[in-house]
Amino acid sequence: MIVIPYPRSIRARSAMATSVLALVALSVVGVTSSLAIRYRVQDDAFNRVEQIASQWSAAARAGTLPKVIPASGDIELIQLVDAHGRVIAASRSAWARPALSTMRPPADDRVQRWTDRCRLLVAVRITMAADAPVVLAERHEPALLRGHNLEYALTAAALALLAILAWISWRTVGRTLRPVEAIRARLAAITVSDLSLRMPVPPGDDEVARLVRTANQTLDRLDEAVAQQRRFASTTSHELRNPIAGLRLQLEEALLHPGEVDPHETIRSALSLADRLDAIVSDLLVLARLSAGDPAPSELIDLGQLVTQEAPRTGRVPVRVHAASDVWVCGSHIQLVRVLGNLVNNAIRHAGSAVDVSVAASGGEAVMTVTDDGAGIAPADRERIFERFIRLDDGRRRDAGGSGLGLAISRDIATSHGGTLKAEDSPSGARFVLRLPRLGCPPAEEQVERLSTVL
Structure with a gap:
């Protein structure tokens, strides 16, 4: 058994698939065309023979049929045969021959057609009488229908068309995949130590x-x-x-x-x-x-209650809490407590006399604000302080043991909860604002229990 290896190239596989599909389609079209062409050519040939036979049948009925019937183009065999099979009149080529056929049309059907050994024969009864003579006309089958000439011609045309389709598929897929090789070579050259290389972008928008x-x-x-x-x-x-x-x-x-x-x-x-x-x-x-996106367990949280219970109360300056109730958010209790602790401890280090923590609802957001009355943060440093290990000179002076990661962690927690943490303008000191998506309304006790179970 011969095993044809499956091509590894996409180009070759595409060309092979196109060729197979085209071969199936062309085979169906070829068989259908062959049958249709054979029927059409043969029917045209029969119609021509029947036309000549009917013409001389009419002449015989009128009594004007000559003894020697003139040939008509490629129809050279014409005979007038009586009921006993004797040739009464014929063309020159048919005089020396016996009756072209012993078959006679029935009385109720004047015209009959037969095919015999590449011959097309038409018999036309002159009248409906049982003993009426019959005009026989015969011609050779058209050359296109002899043997398998038609099938050979259609096969040759199908193979030529198949080769053209395979070549077009090969060229088209090759042109489409040409940039892929350049992309592969460039990707092979990209390493972790050098990620500056980029792949060439082919023209167009495919x-x-x-x-x-x-x-x-x-x-x-x-x-x-x-x-x-x-x-x-x-x-x-x-x-x-x-x-x-x-x-x-x-x-x-x-x-x-x-x-x-x-x-x-x-x-x-x-x-x-x-x-x-x-x-x-x-x-x-x-x-x-x-x-890494490691999700923490989520729960329904009243942010105002959380701040009231968890805000650090001890420190070198007092911490004043102004928290509205029923400001509901969904998130990790432990992580939000850490954000609160980081912000309040940071404010205590820089405050002059007090720290204010407030919670309020604003549209679809829950807003927690931590404000101190210290020296404040310069506008140029308000984004920089959220970078990892960034500590301003004032922070290093006030707390030399800090890690410089508290604000970075707080912002990452805010982002993981779908919110934001920013340093915003304040009349005095620094003002940090945490915004989180707020639940639409204070959930009822049973709704809180059900949602908490789902979460």
């Missing part, structure tokens, strides 16, 4: 062009993501290096100068540095979970 443009946009995003990861890794390494270096220095001093170093003070300082390292690592884990 599927390949749109695919290439989408792939280039994806590479742009990937390039930016890798650059951010590299910057983050570099900044993280720098931030972790400082407390590790301080811890190493203190431990080395304790070993090299045991008599000059207070061991209790060294341990307390090392524990402080270890706490800072633990805080940085914990914040990094939170950022990693948020960046």
Whole structure:
């Protein structure tokens, strides 16, 4: 058994599929055409013979039929045969021959047609009488119908058309896929160490062009993501290096100068540095979970009640809460408490005399505002402070042990809840505004229970 290997090339597969479909279609059309052509050509030939036979039949009825019947083109065999099969009149080619056929049309059907060994024979009864003579006319079957000439001609035409269709398919698919090879070569050259290369965009707006443009946009995003990861890794390494270096220095001093170093003070300082390292690592884990889209359990939350219960009340300045009730949101209680804590603790560090926390509904949003009366934030730094490990000079002076990740984590939590966190204008001090999608109305007790079960 011969096994034809399946082509690996899309171009070859497309050409093969087109050829197979065209072959099936052409086979059906060829068979149908062959039958239709045979019927049509044969019918035309019979009509011509019947016309001549009917013409001499009319002459015989009128008594004007000559003894030697003139031939009519390719119809050379014409005879007038009586009821006993004797030839009464005939064309020159048919005089020396017996009756062309012993068959006679029935009395109720004057005209009969027969096909016999590539001959077309027509018999026409002169009158309806049982013993009426019959005019016989015969011609050879048309050359197109002899043997399989018609089928050979149609097969040759079908094969030629099939070859043309296969060639057109090969050329068309090849032209369409030509940019794909350039894209493949360029993709092979793109590595993680060099994401600056882009694929050539073919002209037009077909599927390949749109695919290439989408792939280039994806590479742009990937390039930016890798650059951010590299910057983050570099900044993280720098931030972790400082407390590790301080811890190493203190431990080395304790070993090299045991008599000059207070061991209790060294341990307390090392524990402080270890706490800072633990805080940085914990914040990094939170950022990693948020960046990975790790969903936290969601529940229905009254944001005003959450702020009233969870807002930090201790600190160097008082925290005043102004929270409206029935401001419902859907989200993670733990994460929203963390956002509140980060914002309030940050405000306490920078406040002069007090911190104000408010919750209100505004249209389709739940708005939480944390405001202090400190020095405020310059407009140029209002987006920069949400970057990871960014700490302004005033923040470093007030809290040297901070990680610089609190605001970045808070914004990521706000984004994961479908909201925003921004530093906005304030008459004095800094003002942070958290906006979250608000549920349309205060849900009834049973509705809260049902939705909480679903969530």
